Amino acid sequence: MKKAKIISAVVMSGLLSIATAHASSIKIGFNVPLTGFAAADGTSALNGAELAVEQANATGGVNGENIVLVVYDDQASPKEAVPIAQKLIEKDEVVAAISGSYSGSTRAAAGIFQEAGVPYIAAYAVHPDITRAGNYVFRTSFVGEVQGRAGAKLSGETLGAKRVAVITLKNDFGKSLAAGLKESASDYGITIVSEYEYGIRDRQFGPIVSKVKSDKPDAIYASGYFFTAGPLVSQLRAAGITVPIIGQEGYDSQKFIDIAGAAAEGTIITTSLNRDSESSETQDFIREFESKTGNKADMVAASAHTAVKVIVAAMRKAGATDKAALRNAIAGTSVVAATGTISFNALGEVLKDVQVQIVKDGNWHEHSVISDAKLLAPPNQ
DSSP states (O other): OOEEEEEEEEEETTEEEEEEEETTOEEEEEEEOOSSTTHHHHHHHHHHHHHHHHHHHHTTTBTTBOEEEEEEEOTTOHHHHHHHHHHHHHTSOOSEEEEOSOHHHHHHHHHHHHHHTOOEEESSOOOTTTGGGOTTEEESSOOHHHHHHHHHHIIIIISOOOEEEEEEESSHHHHHHHHHHHHHGGGGTOEEEEEEEEOTTOOOOHHHHHHHHHHOOSEEEEOOOHHHHHHHHHHHHHTTOOSOEEEOGGGOSHHHHHHHGGGGTTOEEEESOOTTOOOHHHHHHHHHHHHHHSSOOOHHHHHHHHHHHHHHHHHHHHTSOOHHHHHHHHHTOOEEETTEEEEEOTTSOEEOOEEEEEEETTEEEEEEEEOOTTTTOOOOO
């Protein structure tokens, strides 16, 4: 079979990188931040997705056809995500697409894929409105409120904290997490003693740290990404604050530990990846990812890997790449993946356990698992 060019394209800083693939390749779109403030997460997500594609093609692809990612850099910007979604649908004619990006970009793109009838999976973006775009949109990680409710159980029941200070990143991610925590706080005897907000560009947290210290909480629930959480945790510990700090999947990177240094020890997070899982799927992913990239596996890589695996399983189940049949196969899927056993409710929200990780001796390790189906039930409309 002859090869055709420009089946897979990666756009970075205005430059086009061309890969070759068989003319009959099956194309999956992938919007991801490869430049800008979220580039580290985007690169990890892309590496995870590429690994899943390589693994699928090594086991026969779909009906003997290879899978190819068509990748565009959305810079974690809604303004970039909209034309990218249109290109993937109209120019590249992808059969499905994945967001390896943050909530703002994913929300912006979701409606476009829905209108076009192209299945779209948010790998790790948390905003609840993403799946409300319609029945062609799914999510393989937790909606923000679910992760926030898990944080309430972890704080009040597992750690016994009754007075909690909340530090919230002012974006979709942080606000949805805080909403979930506050929704369930009273169920676990928690009083929110204070709440502070900060911006995504902030790295100096002196005023917040001083106020939190004077609040004397039993625990701190602080949302953020590794590049904001690292400095925040470091400064909280430098001020002599020793109470548990509870984060979320945004911390889930070796880069958080590198930035926070010794202050990272004991930090606890809710996330999707359990490094100490006995699951062969999880351990195989971790081993192969680290062999491929030379980097430690993280949540965004595992979530993107999971999203590709869901689409591949659905295509194999449907026996076709018809978009309506593929959408129905995704909706009915149950797949064992690196982030757990994946299935969806009527809104396309994932049903799975929350993994709790803790930093021990400079690495992420299992702390506990939250399996409360009622607590973790995502919205269904």
